[in-house]
Amino acid sequence: MSPYSAPTAPRPPLRVALAGIGVVGGGVVRLLEANRELIARRAGRPIEIVAVSARDRHKDRGVDLSRYRWEDDMDAIVAADDVDVVVEMIGGADGSALTLARHALGAGKALVTANKAMIAHHGLDLARLAEQKDTPLKYEAAVAGGIPVIKAIREGASANEIARVYGILNGTCNYILTQMERNGASFADALAAAQAEGYAEADPTFDVDGIDAAHKLSILAALCFGTQLDIGAVTADGIRGLIAADIREAEALGHRVRLIGMAERDRENGGGLYQHVQPCLVPADHPLAYVPGALNAVVAEGNFVGRLFFEGAGAGAGPTASAIVADIIDIARDEYGPAFAMPVDALDAAPAADAGARVGKHYVRLIVEDRIGVLAEIATAMRDAGVSIESLIQRGSEDGDGVVIVLVTHEGPASAIHAALDVLGASDHVVGAPMHMPILAL
Amino acid sequence: MSPYSAPTAPRPPLRVALAGIGVVGGGVVRLLEANRELIARRAGRPIEIVAVSARDRHKDRGVDLSRYRWEDDMDAIVAADDVDVVVEMIGGADGSALTLARHALGAGKALVTANKAMIAHHGLDLARLAEQKDTPLKYEAAVAGGIPVIKAIREGASANEIARVYGILNGTCNYILTQMERNGASFADALAAAQAEGYAEADPTFDVDGIDAAHKLSILAALCFGTQLDIGAVTADGIRGLIAADIREAEALGHRVRLIGMAERDRENGGGLYQHVQPCLVPADHPLAYVPGALNAVVAEGNFVGRLFFEGAGAGAGPTASAIVADIIDIARDEYGPAFAMPVDALDAAPAADAGARVGKHYVRLIVEDRIGVLAEIATAMRDAGVSIESLIQRGSEDGDGVVIVLVTHEGPASAIHAALDVLGASDHVVGAPMHMPILAL
Numbered sequence: 092m093s094p095y096s097a098p099t100a101p102r103p104p105l106r107v108a109l110a111g112i113g114v115v116g117g118g119v120v121r122l123l124e125a126n127r128e129l130i131a132r133r134a135g136r137p138i139e140i141v142a143v144s145a146r147d148r149h150k151d152r153g154v155d156l157s158r159y160r161w162e163d164d165m166d167a168i169v170a171a172d173d174v175d176v177v178v179e180m181i182g183g184a185d186g187s188a189l190t191l192a193r194h195a196l197g198a199g200k201a202l203v204t205a206n207k208a209m210i211a212h213h214g215l216d217l218a219r220l221a222e223q224k225d226t227p228l229k230y231e232a233a234v235a236g237g238i239p240v241i242k243a244i245r246e247g248a249s250a251n252e253i254a255r256v257y258g259i260l261n262g263t264c265n266y267i268l269t270q271m272e273r274n275g276a277s278f279a280d281a282l283a284a285a286q287a288e289g290y291a292e293a294d295p296t297f298d299v300d301g302i303d304a305a306h307k308l309s310i311l312a313a314l315c316f317g318t319q320l321d322i323g324a325v326t327a328d329g330i331r332g333l334i335a336a337d338i339r340e341a342e343a344l345g346h347r348v349r350l351i352g353m354a355e356r357d358r359e360n361g362g363g364l365y366q367h368v369q370p371c372l373v374p375a376d377h378p379l380a381y382v383p384g385a386l387n388a389v390v391a392e393g394n395f396v397g398r399l400f401f402e403g404a405g406a407g408a409g410p411t412a413s414a415i416v417a418d419i420i421d422i423a424r425d426e427y428g429p430a431f432a433m434p435v436d437a438l439d440a441a442p443a444a445d446a447g448a449r450v451g452k453h454y455v456r457l458i459v460e461d462r463i464g465v466l467a468e469i470a471t472a473m474r475d476a477g478v479s480i481e482s483l484i485q486r487g488s489e490d491g492d493g494v495v496i497v498l499v500t501h502e503g504p505a506s507a508i509h510a511a512l513d514v515l516g517a518s519d520h521v522v523g524a525p526m527h528m529p530i531l532a533l
Numbered sequence: 534m535s536p537y538s539a540p541t542a543p544r545p546p547l548r549v550a551l552a553g554i555g556v557v558g559g560g561v562v563r564l565l566e567a568n569r570e571l572i573a574r575r576a577g578r579p580i581e582i583v584a585v586s587a588r589d590r591h592k593d594r595g596v597d598l599s600r601y602r603w604e605d606d607m608d609a610i611v612a613a614d615d616v617d618v619v620v621e622m623i624g625g626a627d628g629s630a631l632t633l634a635r636h637a638l639g640a641g642k643a644l645v646t647a648n649k650a651m652i653a654h655h656g657l658d659l660a661r662l663a664e665q666k667d668t669p670l671k672y673e674a675a676v677a678g679g680i681p682v683i684k685a686i687r688e689g690a691s692a693n694e695i696a697r698v699y700g701i702l703n704g705t706c707n708y709i710l711t712q713m714e715r716n717g718a719s720f721a722d723a724l725a726a727a728q729a730e731g732y733a734e735a736d737p738t739f740d741v742d743g744i745d746a747a748h749k750l751s752i753l754a755a756l757c758f759g760t761q762l763d764i765g766a767v768t769a770d771g772i773r774g775l776i777a778a779d780i781r782e783a784e785a786l787g788h789r790v791r792l793i794g795m796a797e798r799d800r801e802n803g804g805g806l807y808q809h810v811q812p813c814l815v816p817a818d819h820p821l822a823y824v825p826g827a828l829n830a831v832v833a834e835g836n837f838v839g840r841l842f843f844e845g846a847g848a849g850a851g852p853t854a855s856a857i858v859a860d861i862i863d864i865a866r867d868e869y870g871p872a873f874a875m876p877v878d879a880l881d882a883a884p885a886a887d888a889g890a891r892v893g894k895h896y897v898r899l900i901v902e903d904r905i906g907v908l909a910e911i912a913t914a915m916r917d918a919g920v921s922i923e924s925l926i927q928r929g930s931e932d933g934d935g936v937v938i939v940l941v942t943h944e945g946p947a948s949a950i951h952a953a954l955d956v957l958g959a960s961d962h963v964v965g966a967p968m969h970m971p972i973l974a975l
Contacts, residue, residue: 242688249858250855426688
C-alpha cells in the first residue's frame with residue numbers, strides 16, 4: 092500500500108471497536124466525534140467506531156453511545172468481521188483485559204491499549220502474538236498519558252544509544268509533592284487534597300507506592316535498551332515516608348523532591364539493567380524540578396542527541412484518548428512496526444544490575460531523640476558503613492516529636508547508605524524509619 | 534512488506550549517500566559508524582553509507598571518509614543504482630541543495646534533509662514530487678535539531694486540533710538572551726560571547742533577525758494546521774532591539790524574554806493563520822521560561838491532549854545527526870507517509886491573519902530625554918491610540934543616555950500599540966526605536 096494513495100483512491104474507513112467505556116473510553120468517543128474530519132484528513136481515511144462493549148450497558152457515561160452497536164460479550168467484537176482495531180480500556184494486568192487482548196491479536200485484529208499493567212506483565216507475550224499474526228500492537232497511552240514518549244523513544248531517538256531514561260511517571264505523586272512544596276503540607280494532608288481533587292484514588296497504594304510508575308518504567312526500559320521487558324526486576328519505593336521537613340530541607344539544599352523512575356545500564360559492572368522508582372532530590376537547574384502538579388515528564392539521554400525532555404499531561408480522559416487515537420491513526424496510515432521497536436526474539440535478556448553498587452550522593456534524614464550522644468551514634472554508623480558525610484544540619488525540635496537531622500553524603504555506593512541506615516533504623520534513639528534519597532546526577 | 538519479517542527473512546541493507554559533508558555530515562558519518570549495530574537491530578536491517586559527495590574532497594573533516602565511494606558530481610549519487618536514500622546536507626534554500634533534492638526525488642530516491650530554508654521555501658513542491666514518485670521526503674532535523682518535534686506533531690499529536698504551536702526555535706538567540714539574563718550584558722556583548730563560543734556566525738543576521746526561526750515556524754504551522762506551507766506569510770522581528778534594561782524589567786515583572794515563533798489560527802476572524810517570530814515576555818510559570826542556553830523547545834496545544842512541551846538541543850553535529858538518522862531508520866522500517874502528514878493537494882490554503890487584530894497584553898519600553906512633558910506625551914499617544922496602561926515604571930537615568938520608561942498595557946489589539954509607537958518613535962524626545970513585546974498568554 093503506497094502511503095500516497097489516499098487522494099486518488101480513497102481508502103476504506105478503519106473500523107474500531109472500543110472495549111471498556113469508563114472515563115478514558117468516554118474520552119476516546121468524544122475525541123473521535125469532535126475531531127472526526129481532521130483525523131480523516133490526517134489518517135488518509137475515516138476512523139469509525141463500529142462497536143462498543145463494556146460491563147454495564149446502562150451506566151451513564153456522559154456520552155451518547157446509542158449510535159454504536161453494543162456488544163455485551165467482548166468476544167463478539169473480536170469475532171466481528173467488521174472490526175479492524177480493538178481498543179482495550181478495561182484495565183488490570185490480567186483478567187478480562189488480557190483475555191480480550193489475546194483473543195483480539197489471535198484473531199488478527201490490531202490491538203491498541205492504554206493498559207500499563209498488562210503491557211508491563213504480558214507485553215512480550217502479546218508482542219510475540221502480534222508478530223505471529225502480523226498485526227499491530229500499540230500502547231502509547233500506557234506511559235505518560237498524552238505525551239507521545241513511546242513514539243519519541245521508539246522512533247524519534249532511535250539513532251541513539253540511550254545512556255539512561257528517567258522521569259516523573261506518576262501524576263498523583265507529583266501532585267502530592269508539589270502540594271507539600273507549596274503549602275508545607277504533610278504527606279497525609281497532601282494526599283487528602285489529591286483525593287479531594289480527583290488526582291488520587293480512595294486506595295492510593297498503586298500510585299503512592301510507585302507501582303504504577305514501575306509499570307511504565309519497565310516499558311520505557313525495554314524500548315530504550317532493546318531488552319526484554321521484566322517488571323519483576325523493577326523495584327519501587329514510594330513517597331509515603333516523606334515528611335514536610337524533607338521537602339523543606341531539599342529546597343534549602345537547592346533541590347526539589349520528585350518521584351523518579353529511572354532505568355540505566357550498569358556498564359561498569361557487566362551491563363546489567365538498573366530499574367528503580369524512588370523519590371529523588373532533583374537539582375534546581377534540571378527541568379524535572381519545574382514539572383508542576385499532576386503533569387508527567389520523561390528524559391532520555393542519547394549518545395548523539397544529548398538530553399531530550401518531554402512534558403505533558405500524564406493522565407485524564409483527554410490526554411489518554413489523544414494517545415490512543417494517535418495509535419489508531421498510525422495504524423490507519425500503515426505506519427507502525429514491532430511493538431518494542433524490534434522483534435521480540437531480537438530483544439536482549441538483561442540481568443538486573445546490583446542496585447547497591449550504584450554510586451551517587453545521597454540525602455539522609457533522621458528523626459532522633461533530643462539527647463546526648465545521638466549525633467555520635469549517627470556519625471559512627473556512617474563511618475562504620477564507609478559513608479562519607481559532606482554536610483549535616485540539625486534543626487531544633489519544632490513540636491517535641493524529635494530532632495530532625497539531615498545529611499548529604501559524598502559520592503558512594505547505595506549499599507553503604509543502606510548498611511548505615513539498617514543500623515540506625517534499629518536504634519532506640521531514632522524515631523521511625525530513616526529516609527534516604529539519591530541526588531539526581533546531571 | 535510485513536513489519537515483522539526481519540527475523541525470519543533478513544532484509545537487505547538500506548543504502549545511503551551523503552551529500553555535503555560539513556559539521557552535520559561528519560556527525561552523521563560518526564553516528565552511523567558508532568551506533569551501527571543497534572541501528573541495524575532497531576531498523577530491522579543494516580544502514581550503510583555507500584557514497585559521499587561534497588565540494589572539496591581534500592578538506593579535513595575529522596572523519597575518515599576513505600572507506601566510502603567519493604563522488605565529485607552530486608548527480609552521480611542520484612544516478613547510482615546502489616543508492617536508496619540521498620541525505621542532503623548542503624544547505625541554502627536554492628542552488629545545489631535544491632537541484633540535488635529535485636533530482637533525487639525525481640529519480641525515485643528517498644530524500645532526507647536538514648535544510649529548513651529549502652523546506653520552508655520549496656517544501657510543497659518537493660512533497661508533491663515525492664508523492665508523484667511514491668518516495669519518502671523527510672526533514673526531522675530541519676526543525677529544533679535533535680528534538681523529534683516533527684514526528685511528535687505529525688504523529689504523536691495527530692488526534693488533536695492544535696490551537697497554537699510556538700517555541701524557542703533558534704538556539705543562538707536563546708543563548709544570547711540567557712547571557713543577557715545572567716550577566717546583565719548588552720546585546721552586543723552577548724552576541725560577541727555567542728560568536729566566541731561558536732553559537733553565532735560572524736554574520737549573525739540569519740539567527741538574530743529571526744529568519745531561521747521563521748523557516749522552522751512555517752514548517753511547524755503547515756504540520757499543525759494542515760495548511761500549505763507559506764514562508765512569505767511569516768513575519769519576524771529579531772532581538773537586536775533589546776537592551777539590558779528590557780531583560781531586567783521583564784525579570785522584575787516576573788517574566789523572561791525569549792524569542793518565540795508562534796503560529797495560531799485566528800478563529801474569530803475567518804480562520805486566517807498568524808505566523809510571527811518576535812521576542813516575547815514569558816511568564817515564570819511557563820516551561821519556556823526555563824529553557825537555558827542554546828537549547829530549543831516547542832509547545833503544541835491540542836484540544837484533547839492539552840499542552841505538550843518538548844525540549845532539547847536545537848543544533849550541533851550530534852543532535853542534528855540524530856534527527857537525520859531517525860528519518861533514515863523510519864525509511865528502513867517502511868514507517869513513513871506523506872511529508873506534511875497528508876497529500877499536498879489535501880492541505881488547506883491559509884490566508885494570513887490580521888496580526889494587528891491580535892489581542893493581548895504588551896510590554897513597551899522607551900528611552901526618553903529627561904525633561905518636562907515627556908511622560909505626558911507618552912500617555913497622550915497611548916490614549917489617542919486607545920492603549921490602556923496597566924502599569925508604568927520610570928527609572929532614573931543610569932548613564933546619562935536617557936530615562937528608561939517601561940509600561941505594561943491592558944489587553945488590546947497589537948495595531949493600537951503600533952499606532953502609539955509610530956507616533957512616539959517620531960518624537961524628538963524619544964531616543965532610538967521604542968521596543969514592544971507581547972506577553973505570552975498561558
